[in-house]
Amino acid sequence: MKVLTFGTAVIGLAAVLVQAAAQAQSTPIGNDATTARGRYLVQIGGCNDCHTPGYGMANGQVPESQWLVGDSVGWQGPWGTTYATNLRRWMGQRTEAQWIAYARTMKPRPPMPWFNVRVMSDEDLAAIYRFTTSLGPAGAEAPAYVPPGKEAKGPVIRFPG
Ligand code: HEC
Structure with missing residues (x-):
């Protein structure tokens, strides 16, 4: 009975070690708990819906390497035409403290x-920053804001008003 218990413990320990080794191999740099939470917040917070091209149309099946690069589809309404910012570049140009402030x-x-975004905790804002910057800068800057009454180039989504 003692031998069996010892054997089970050894097998258990071996399984833990194998799992730890597998995790160490597949864990990219910066993929700590905070970064993982940032990824989760970006997903459930809807940031990809506008800041990742084609995200909604692809049912969210866009590779992470293409997340948050901004979009050239304009949002047009009484405010003019806006374009979802390239957050990979935007965040990269700021410190974590600057972003939170x-x-x-x-x-x-x-x-x-x-x-x-304003009602998020400092921890959640930091997590979003860590995740976004862990992806590195990629993609072009989104088109510049176009004031009301000025013609926007490219496709736009029109709001009434
Ligand atoms: C419904 C679409 C939409 C969603 C959802 C969205 N954004 Fe945006 N975001 C935009 C647009 C459009 C702009 C550009 C606004 C402008 O030009 O004034 C923008 C701009 C920004 C900016 C730049 C702010 C600045 O002052 O220049 C940041 C940072 C940002 N978004 C972060 C986020 C984060 C983080 C999330 C998820 C929690 C998110 N956005 C979700 C559409 C969206």
């Missing part, structure tokens, strides 16, 4: 849901 007061134009 900015998020507390930011008020970009519609349809950016800044009011949702």
Whole structure:
């Protein structure tokens, strides 16, 4: 009976070691718990819905390497035409502290849901920053904002008003 218990413990320990080795191999740099939480928040917070091209149309099946690079589809309404910012570059140009301070007061134009970002905790904002910057800068800058009454190039989604 003792031998069996010892044997089971050895098998259990071996399984833990194998699992740890597999994790160590497949874990990319920066993939700590905070970064993983940032990935989760970006997903459930809807950031990809606008900041990742084609995300909704692909049922969310866009490779992570293409996430948050901004979009050239314009959002047009009484505010003019806005384009979802390339967050990979935007975040990369700021420190984590700068982003958290900015998020507390930011008020970009519609349809950016800044009011949702503002109520996030410092920890959650930091996690989003860590995840986004862990992806590295990629993609071109989104087209510049076009004021009301000025013609926007490319496709637009029109809001009434
Ligand atoms: C419904 C579409 C939409 C969603 C969802 C969305 N964004 Fe945006 N976001 C935009 C647009 C459009 C802009 C550009 C606004 C402008 O030009 O004033 C923008 C701009 C930004 C900016 C730049 C702010 C600035 O002042 O320049 C940041 C940072 C940002 N978004 C972060 C996020 C994060 C983080 C999430 C997820 C929690 C998110 N966005 C979700 C559409 C969206």
